Amino acid sequence: xxxxxxxxxxxxxxxxxxxxxxxxxxxxxxxxxxxxxxxxxxxxxxxxxxxxxxxxxxxxxxxxxxxxxxxxxxxxxxxxxxxxxxxxxxxxxxxxxxxxxxxxxxxxxxxxxxxxxxxxxxxxxxxxxxxxxxxxxxxxxxxxxxxxxxxxxxxxxxxxxxxxxxxxxxxxxxxxxxxxxxxxxxxxxxxx
Numbered sequence: 001x002x003x004x005x006x007x008x009x010x011x012x013x014x015x016x017x018x019x020x021x022x023x024x025x026x027x028x029x030x031x032x033x034x035x036x037x038x039x040x041x042x043x044x045x046x047x048x049x050x051x052x053x054x055x056x057x058x059x060x061x062x063x064x065x066x067x068x069x070x071x072x073x074x075x076x077x078x079x080x081x082x083x084x085x086x087x088x089x090x091x092x093x094x095x096x097x098x099x100x101x102x103x104x105x106x107x108x109x110x111x112x113x114x115x116x117x118x119x120x121x122x123x124x125x126x127x128x129x130x131x132x133x134x135x136x137x138x139x140x141x142x143x144x145x146x147x148x149x150x151x152x153x154x155x156x157x158x159x160x161x162x163x164x165x166x167x168x169x170x171x172x173x174x175x176x177x178x179x180x181x182x183x184x185x186x187x188x189x190x191x192x
Contacts, residue, residue: 011032011059012029012030012062013030014063014065017069026038026039026089029045031059033059034048034057034058035048035060035084052093059079060077061078061080062078062105064076064109064110068114073086073087074114078105078108081104083105096136103127104124105124106153109121109154111160112158113161117133119131119132119133126149129143129166129181131181145183145184146168148171149170152169152171164180174187
C-alpha cells in the first residue's frame with residue numbers, strides 16, 4: 001500500500017514495541033492518503049484506518065504513542081477536523097470530532113504520567129491547543145493568552161505531574177503554560 005505512492009509526503013512516523021505474539025514492533029506512517037501500519041518493522045504495510053470504512057482517504061498529520069503502550073496499547077493520530085484514538089494497537093480507531101470549522105491537527109503531546117492522568121494535548125492550525133484529560137474521549141480548547149493560534153509543535157515537561165508545564169511552538173514564537181495548558185504566556189527568547 002505505502003509503495004503505491006512513493007513521492008507522497010510523510011508527515012510523521014511513530015513506533016512501539018511488539019506486545020503480542022508474532023509482533024516485532026509497530027510502526028505507523030502518517031501521510032496525506034491516510035494512516036499506514038506495519039507489524040514487521042516496515043517490511044509490509046496495511047491501511048490502519050480500514051476499520052472505519054471511510055468513503056475517501058483521510059489525511060493524517062501527526063502521531064502519538066502512549067508512554068504506557070505495552071499496557072494500554074493507546075495510539076493517537078491527528079487529522080483535519082479531529083483526532084483518531086485507538087486502544088488496541090491501531091487495529092480499530094474511533095474518531096473524536098472537534099468544533100466547527102474543523103481544525104487541522106498539527107501536533108500531539110502526551111503526559112509522561114498518562115497511565116494515571118490520561119492527559120493528551122493537540123495543537124492545531126488556526127484554533128490553538130486542545131486538551132483531553134480522559135484519554136482522548138473529550139477535547140476542550142485552552143487558548144487564554146495564546147496570541148498565535150497556529151500551533152506547529154508541542155512539548156510537555158518530563159515533570160508535568162509536578163510542574164504542569166507545556167510548550168507550544170507557533171509561527172511567531174514559543175508559548176509556555178505552567179497550569180496544564182489553561183493559560184499561556186509568550187517566552188522571551190534571548191535572540192531575535
